[in-house]
Amino acid sequence: MKGANVRALDVTTAALATRRLTLRPWSSSDLTAFHDVFGDPRVIYWGSFSRSLEESTRRLERALAEQDLPRPGLGRFAVALRSTGAVIGNVNLRPANFAEGIELGYHFAHAAWGHGYATEAARAILDYGFDVVGLDRIIAAIEVNNARSLRVIAKLGFVQTYEADHAGAPHRMFELRLGSHATGGHHVAPGLQGGEREV
Ligand SMILES: CC(C)(COP(=O)(O)OP(=O)(O)OC[C@H]1O[C@@H](n2cnc3c(N)ncnc32)[C@H](O)[C@@H]1OP(=O)(O)O)[C@@H](O)C(=O)NCCC(=O)NCCS
Numbered sequence: 001m002k003g004a005n006v007r008a009l010d011v012t013t014a015a016l017a018t019r020r021l022t023l024r025p026w027s028s029s030d031l032t033a034f035h036d037v038f039g040d041p042r043v044i045y046w047g048s049f050s051r052s053l054e055e056s057t058r059r060l061e062r063a064l065a066e067q068d069l070p071r072p073g074l075g076r077f078a079v080a081l082r083s084t085g086a087v088i089g090n091v092n093l094r095p096a097n098f099a100e101g102i103e104l105g106y107h108f109a110h111a112a113w114g115h116g117y118a119t120e121a122a123r124a125i126l127d128y129g130f131d132v133v134g135l136d137r138i139i140a141a142i143e144v145n146n147a148r149s150l151r152v153i154a155k156l157g158f159v160q161t162y163e164a165d166h167a168g169a170p171h172r173m174f175e176l177r178l179g180s181h182a183t184g185g186h187h188v189a190p191g192l193q194g195g196e197r198e199v
Contacts, residue, residue, distance in 0.1 A: 016077070016124045021117060023077035023091065023124055026063050030078055033087035034060045036109045043107050046143070046167055071095065073102040073133060079121045088112035091125045093138065098166045099173070101139040102129065106152065118152050126156065126181050136178040141171045157181050 016023040026034065035056035037043055049055065063076055076092035089108030096103035104126065106118045129135045140158055142149045150172065158174035165171065 016128060017082065018120050018124050020082055021121050021124070022080045022082050022085075023121060024080065025067055026060065026076060026078045026090075028060065028064060030087050031057060031060055033078070033109070034063075034090075036111075037090055037107050040110055042110045046169065073129075073135065075125070075128075075133070077121075077125060079108070079117065088117060089121065091118075091121045093125060093129050093133070093135075096139055096141070098141050098164070098171075099139060101137060101175075102135055104129075104138050104140045104156075104176075106149075113148070119155050122152065122156055123181075126176065130178050130181065138176050140174040140176075141166050142174065144170045144172055 015025075031053075035053055038059055039051045039053065039056045041051060066074065066076065072095075074092075074094050076090060076094070078087045079089040079091055080087045089106065089112060092105045093102050094105065095101075104122060106122050108118050126138060129138055139161075140153055142153055144163070153174050156176065157180060158176045161173050161175050163170060163172050166173075
């Protein structure tokens with residue numbers, strides 16, 4: 001991390017667009033989609049917390065409060081299909097709790113798996129993290145049995161640094177350094193205004 005130069009992701013003004021996706025702030029009207037992602041034990045398969053709509057409501061409220069009080073390196077985007085506007089997932093950067101650094105996270109509704117959406121959305125938030133937030137390294141922790149996520153992290157160009165137990169399970173730890181990620185060449189899309197960028 002570049003210390004004092006690291007900014008929070010300004011999710012309110014930095015809506016990002018990729019070929020098929022829009023990354024934008026979560027909103028209180030996204031509860032159903034948020035619950036489809038964070039209330040599904042196939043998606044959030046670790047932990048033994050409640051899967052109720054009430055719990056998702058509390059989690060979304062916490063996410064919205066985080067958006068309003070950004071911390072350095074922190075940002076969470078709802079990922080929506082450009083074709084329909086439907087929210088299908090989440091990508092975030094956040095201070096890691098297992099090591100010093102900013103961690104990449106991605107979580108998609110089960111119905112949206114297998115279309116390359118996680119990789120496409122993660123590339124956008126990585127570009128944003130390196131180019132705009134000012135990060136020079138982004139890390140990730142993936143459970144050794146999470147084959148899909150391991151495939152995504154490999155496609156993004158992360159390299160494994162070590163293995164360790166994390167949250168009660170063996171994990172592979174990864175890092176991606178500024179300059180070594182595959183960007184896909186972003187540019188401002190025709191018709192996108194202000195802080196919106198196509199990645
Ligand atoms: C991990 C996750 C985000 C992937 O989303 P996705 O949109 O399906 O990911 P992508 O389509 O971009 O890429 C998935 C890759 O895994 C591959 N894959 C799918 N099933 C697989 C399996 N059982 N074993 C190995 N690879 C698999 C796909 O073929 C694809 O690779 P390819 O492009 O080389 O073909 C999604 O499964 C998810 O939300 N999982 C639960 C939450 C989670 O685990 N988050 C990460 C925590 S570290």
